[in-house]
Amino acid sequence: MNKVILMGRLTRDPELRYSQSANPIAIAKYGLAVRRQYAKQGEADVDFFNITAFGKAGEFANNYFKKGRMVSIVGRIQINSVDDPQKGKQTYVDIVAEEQHFAESKSSFEVQQPGNTSGSYQNTSAYTPTPSNNTNNNVAGFTPATAMEEDEDLPF
Secondary structure, three states, rough: OEEEEEEEOOOOOEOOOOOOOOOOEEEEEEEEEEEOOOOOOOOOEEEEEEEEEEEEHHHHHHHOOOOEEEEEEEEEEEEEEEEEEEOOOEEEEEEEEEEEEEEEOOHHHHHHOOOOOOOOOOOOOEEEEEEOOOOOOOOOOEEEHHHOOOOHHOOO
């Protein structure tokens, strides 16, 4: 299985081009900065990924994703290699986006943008979940074992 899920901020606006085939396909490329949860002393706590989105996903990224926006990506890892006469064989890791989602509200993103001429952004990703008043005590969508059916009712 080759599946990756990333959430971070765009490092640049998507660049859109179309394939040269008989039926041109949209191809959008953009960068994603993903903060590590843990980092050793002296190590960078951010990883940078190149993301490629094809077809309607590429057009969507081009139309709605902007530098600094928090997004989540579900996709696969693809490794490409190029023979460079000066540098030798170069290997690149790309993420091919299969799903793309906004990870912050439009208003939250727009608050960061006015007067933002330096290309930097404020990190507003500090998420604090609010406790639920759910009487079933469901945690992350799971039903407590006491509420489950009796063993005789299970199909296995």
